[in-house]
Amino acid sequence: MKIISWSGLRNKDFGSTKMLLLGALFFTLSCQPTDNGEKPEDNRFTVSVLTEPDALDEPMAFTFLNNQEMLIVERKGGVKHLNVETNALEEVGNLAVNIIYTNKEGQSRPAEEGLIGVTAHPDFATNNWVYLMYAHPDEPKHVVSRFEFKNGFLYPDSEIIMLEYPVQREECCHTGGGMVWEDQGNLFITTGNNTVNPPTGTSNLDERPGMENRDDQRTAGNTNDLRGKILRIHPEDDGSYSIPEGNLFPVGTEGTRPEIYTMGHRNPWRVSWDSETGYIYWGEVGPDASEDSERGPRGYDEFNQAKGPGFFGWPYFIGDNFAYVDYDHVNEVLGEPFDPMNVVNTSVNNTGLEKLPEPQPAMLYYPYANSEEFPLMGSAGRSATGGPVFRKADFPESDKRFPSYYEGKWLIVEFMRGWIVAITMDENGDYVSMEPFLPNEKFISAIDMSFSPDGDLYVLEYGSAWFQGNDNALVKRVRFNGGNREPVVVAISDKKAGAVPFNVQLSSEGTLDYDGDDLDYSWNIKSDNGYNETISGANPSITLTEPGRYTATLSVTDEAENTNQITLDLFAGNEPPVVDIDISRGNTSFFFADSEIEYSIKVSDKEDGSTADGSIPKEEVAVNFDYAPEGFDIIEVSQNRVVSDEWIEFSRGKTLIAESDCYSCHKIDEGSIGPSYSQVANRYENDSEGQSMLAAKIVNGGVGVWGEHAMSAHPDISMEDAQQMVDYIMGINDQLMQPEEMELSGAYTTRVPASQNGNGGYILRAAYQDKGAAGLPGLSSEKIIALRNPVLLPENAEMESGTEFLTTPREAYYLNVHDGYVGYRQLDLDGIEKVTIIAEAPERYAGVGGVIEVHLDSPDGPLVGATEKIGVSNIDLRAETQRLVEEWEANGSKGPIPNFRTVRELLRPSFDVEITGVEGVHDVYFVGKNPEAQPSQKLLQINEFRFIQKK
Numbered sequence: 001m002k003i004i005s006w007s008g009l010r011n012k013d014f015g016s017t018k019m020l021l022l023g024a025l026f027f028t029l030s031c032q033p034t035d036n037g038e039k040p041e042d043n044r045f046t047v048s049v050l051t052e053p054d055a056l057d058e059p060m061a062f063t064f065l066n067n068q069e070m071l072i073v074e075r076k077g078g079v080k081h082l083n084v085e086t087n088a089l090e091e092v093g094n095l096a097v098n099i100i101y102t103n104k105e106g107q108s109r110p111a112e113e114g115l116i117g118v119t120a121h122p123d124f125a126t127n128n129w130v131y132l133m134y135a136h137p138d139e140p141k142h143v144v145s146r147f148e149f150k151n152g153f154l155y156p157d158s159e160i161i162m163l164e165y166p167v168q169r170e171e172c173c174h175t176g177g178g179m180v181w182e183d184q185g186n187l188f189i190t191t192g193n194n195t196v197n198p199p200t201g202t203s204n205l206d207e208r209p210g211m212e213n214r215d216d217q218r219t220a221g222n223t224n225d226l227r228g229k230i231l232r233i234h235p236e237d238d239g240s241y242s243i244p245e246g247n248l249f250p251v252g253t254e255g256t257r258p259e260i261y262t263m264g265h266r267n268p269w270r271v272s273w274d275s276e277t278g279y280i281y282w283g284e285v286g287p288d289a290s291e292d293s294e295r296g297p298r299g300y301d302e303f304n305q306a307k308g309p310g311f312f313g314w315p316y317f318i319g320d321n322f323a324y325v326d327y328d329h330v331n332e333v334l335g336e337p338f339d340p341m342n343v344v345n346t347s348v349n350n351t352g353l354e355k356l357p358e359p360q361p362a363m364l365y366y367p368y369a370n371s372e373e374f375p376l377m378g379s380a381g382r383s384a385t386g387g388p389v390f391r392k393a394d395f396p397e398s399d400k401r402f403p404s405y406y407e408g409k410w411l412i413v414e415f416m417r418g419w420i421v422a423i424t425m426d427e428n429g430d431y432v433s434m435e436p437f438l439p440n441e442k443f444i445s446a447i448d449m450s451f452s453p454d455g456d457l458y459v460l461e462y463g464s465a466w467f468q469g470n471d472n473a474l475v476k477r478v479r480f481n482g483g484n485r486e487p488v489v490v491a492i493s494d495k496k497a498g499a500v501p502f503n504v505q506l507s508s509e510g511t512l513d514y515d516g517d518d519l520d521y522s523w524n525i526k527s528d529n530g531y532n533e534t535i536s537g538a539n540p541s542i543t544l545t546e547p548g549r550y551t552a553t554l555s556v557t558d559e560a561e562n563t564n565q566i567t568l569d570l571f572a573g574n575e576p577p578v579v580d581i582d583i584s585r586g587n588t589s590f591f592f593a594d595s596e597i598e599y600s601i602k603v604s605d606k607e608d609g610s611t612a613d614g615s616i617p618k619e620e621v622a623v624n625f626d627y628a629p630e631g632f633d634i635i636e637v638s639q640n641r642v643v644s645d646e647w648i649e650f651s652r653g654k655t656l657i658a659e660s661d662c663y664s665c666h667k668i669d670e671g672s673i674g675p676s677y678s679q680v681a682n683r684y685e686n687d688s689e690g691q692s693m694l695a696a697k698i699v700n701g702g703v704g705v706w707g708e709h710a711m712s713a714h715p716d717i718s719m720e721d722a723q724q725m726v727d728y729i730m731g732i733n734d735q736l737m738q739p740e741e742m743e744l745s746g747a748y749t750t751r752v753p754a755s756q757n758g759n760g761g762y763i764l765r766a767a768y769q770d771k772g773a774a775g776l777p778g779l780s781s782e783k784i785i786a787l788r789n790p791v792l793l794p795e796n797a798e799m800e801s802g803t804e805f806l807t808t809p810r811e812a813y814y815l816n817v818h819d820g821y822v823g824y825r826q827l828d829l830d831g832i833e834k835v836t837i838i839a840e841a842p843e844r845y846a847g848v849g850g851v852i853e854v855h856l857d858s859p860d861g862p863l864v865g866a867t868e869k870i871g872v873s874n875i876d877l878r879a880e881t882q883r884l885v886e887e888w889e890a891n892g893s894k895g896p897i898p899n900f901r902t903v904r905e906l907l908r909p910s911f912d913v914e915i916t917g918v919e920g921v922h923d924v925y926f927v928g929k930n931p932e933a934q935p936s937q938k939l940l941q942i943n944e945f946r947f948i949q950k951k
Helices: 014-030 634-640 652-659 677-683 688-700 719-730 877-890 900-907
Strands: 045-049 059-064 069-074 078-083 089-094 100-102 108-110 115-120 129-135 141-150 153-166 179-181 187-191 229-235 260-263 268-273 280-284 301-306 325-328 333-337 364-366 384-386 410-414 420-425 431-437 446-451 457-461 474-480 502-507 520-527 532-536 541-544 548-557 563-572 578-585 595-605 622-628 745-750 761-769 780-787 799-801 803-806 812-815 821-828 832-842 851-856 863-866 910-914 921-929 940-949
Touching: 059 446, 059 457, 069 115, 078 115, 089 141, 115 141, 115 179, 153 229, 179 268, 187 268, 268 384, 268 446, 280 410, 301 384, 301 410, 384 446, 410 446, 502 563, 578 761, 595 761, 622 745, 652 719, 677 719, 688 719, 832 851, 851 910, 863 910, 921 940
Parallel strands: 059 115, 089 153, 578 780
Antiparallel strands: 045 474, 059 069, 069 078, 078 089, 100 108, 115 129, 129 141, 141 153, 179 187, 187 229, 229 260, 268 280, 280 301, 280 384, 301 364, 325 333, 384 410, 410 420, 420 431, 446 457, 457 474, 502 541, 520 532, 520 548, 548 563, 578 595, 595 745, 622 761, 761 780, 799 821, 803 812, 812 940, 821 921, 832 910, 832 940, 851 863, 851 921
16 A cells, blocks of 8 residues: 655645545555455466576575575575576575485486575574585585575585484485474474385385395384484574474483474475464375285375374375385285384384384375375376465565465475465364465476565476476466556567568557556567657557568556566568468368378568479478377467477377476486486387386386386376377487478378377478578468368367366266357368267266257357257166177187276267268357256267268
8 A cells, every 4th residue: 555645745725635645545445455365366466487497407495585585505506596576596605515326336326415405594684594404425414504695605614514414325215305494493304214215116114134225114214313304403503403392202212313393204395384373284205106005005195284293104104094014025925004003113223212103194195196085186296395384474464465365275386296286274274175276377396385575475496307407497486466467468460570661560459457457558669770669559550661670569557557568579671471282172171091182382472482483492392291190289280380390290199298297207318317218219129018018117107127216107198198108209219200202282192100090180381481681580481281180079179158078087078058069160061971979968967968950150050960869878887898898708808808988988879960062161060959958957978079071
């Protein structure tokens, strides 16, 4: 709110002064939304990237020194200072740290060690103290040291080692590194278990001689060891620390370490403290097993809460105290599941108490697959990071402080899955519910997250690949705007380039203001040739008479004087080329395998000439007609019209890899936490069994081929998709694949490659880059015709109404209302004989059935056909599956064994709609009809539309 000073007002007319004051107060109050506890709109949050690509090298954690200054630590020892208002980033220190494991055989590899944690003292403003947690460069130990940071520099000679504990650095993994203060000046510190990941992906309980690094009972389950713990200490002014009251073991308890607050952790990551309750919260990374086994439960990651000191189960329990089985590695004999009411550590590697406290179950836990208990967690690779609990009282009152809707909610972020989720708890701190936070944003590889002192939320993203710098290692800020929001600006032009005089129509269409303010528009157009003009108006036109590159900046200002702007480039003096592909015979919308199309390609350029007169030779025109595998979005390519040959590299496998978490551990030609794809291709080039093993490993996970790091399981990926991912990897090193040389006119047969399933489409593309003019660089133009697969899925429809798409427990698309529809834009119906519609009215979902009509150009446009009445279906899947399994066995067990899913696909009813005689390009709508359907009833489940070509 504005502060209006009485002394700033003239004292000659009290009445008018009073009115002025009331008017100003009314204006400022009316701009403030009432914080009534309701959920704010997502558009009140702005996500900003504060750092440039490649500016950070393996960032691990951050701390705020004040409202503006942040320190970021990097694994290899770098300390960087970021001003979050100016975005200025600079290195201010570098520690010598260990980043290598060397095993008993002398083999070395990158380590989950280095500079792993940082926090500023609560009184940093007066004492300049920061605490760094790192792996000592020479001795096998982790230390927490105090340093002075002042005058923009970390003073290495000021180091005082406050706390240290021995570690093994022969084998991977887990270091912790989270630190947070509570209000009494006590410091919480997370430490990892420092134990090998077992190949089975379960708990590690190996007590054999020489295998101590594979026994979590020596660390996480050991009351006399600081690893696998959350510590709580009180740093003293002389650089030492004392033990506060209230830890798990009182000072002097034999066989214990008094620093321990909680124990039984595998890899606790970022820890947060709730200023109101005193509870602590953290993310904890679990083991890799994708399925339950005789050794114990599958792996779960956890988001945990401690209301006080306690034991959190590892290595004996995970999740909701799911018990592992005691296993004798010497004799390979399974014992009994561990008893949560009587936990005893009898390992030969245990130096602490045998009798352990009763384990606390995880607050939230989730496997690789979808979680029944917490379905919002999704499925994929997993790596629980953590996050803060929001309390309004922690931050000064301002428009950017998060609203009271988030009071007491725990905001958690997931490294692999890229989401932030808000957890609601009751007055006792117990879990109630969860909901997505900014679900349209992605926070990939988030390794740390917390609020700044003034109330912005910051996310530190490590980047895609382990053990190397990444160009997507970033600092992001999430800022709430509780007041008047700045406009969202869009600037476009009807042409980007042209010969002089260059006439351009500028447009601000799409610009909006969420507060409904009147907007002022100002365009500044300037060039290095000396041109500099400012024009008012939302959609002005300009004429540029001098050649050159111009920038047009649109600035939009609202009633509260908030301004936002955007810039676009214009090129005067060079007319872009015109490229066209004409199909004289063949369908222009659909790809039909082994069909012939006749085409001609024409290119003309005002400065260069044309293909027609021979001044542009065919060798200078890029022509690519290629099959696009299933999963490649050819419609998006054609609409975006990006001049690039990169699309030719795409395959279904590449798309699947890009959409999964694979790039977190692998790069194309560089080593990361796992081997490069090039290395994998070399190793399994002619090994079909090895390639099948790789596909299975993608789905089920595994460890041991390339090192101790486990590959995450991906149970949501089918074996067929996994095999396509492997096929893509195997082709990475193939230098023989070149685009087929094409003529500028002729006939072309659209064939499906032998390795593909035919469910893809075809892309016809021609492109030309001119030679430039008037000192300007060459301009590129292209024409793309995207031939879709003739099987269209309803979830990919471009228009829809009265529909619902569900993904749990399986994908299903419903028409829910009478006159509901799905539609597709601009389909060429020449040569199309009929549309086969796969649809049903499942009784189990209370479907009531109906008719599907086919309309052109609008939902109530010309009717060209309709299905018969689609009635309620009740397929006995169990009986049909049993019947088909018996047939399969009787026929010699050839092919895949039928199951519920394949039988359901086989038995889905289909309905033909004849559309012979319909020609031309039209929008096509499929409209559901059943006027007797009630509002709460589903009409139909639609599976696909198949466009059938005349023979």
